[in-house]
Amino acid sequence: MLSFIDDLAGAIYDVFSVLLKGLSYILAGMIIVAVPLYVIMWILMFVSEQFFH
Secondary structure (H helix, E strand, C coil), X not given: CHHHHHHHHHHHXXXXXXXXXXXXXXXXXXXXXXXXXXXXXXXXXXXXXXHCC
């Protein structure tokens, strides 16, 4: 019985580890892509307001 509980705890740990790692990669990718795009958008908005109004 103790072996079953140990295996079950190991399986639950593995599932949460994989999910957390995948989620962290997705969040890091979103940050890496979103921040430069936001800066580029902010610069283009500033330039368009200054020169095309």
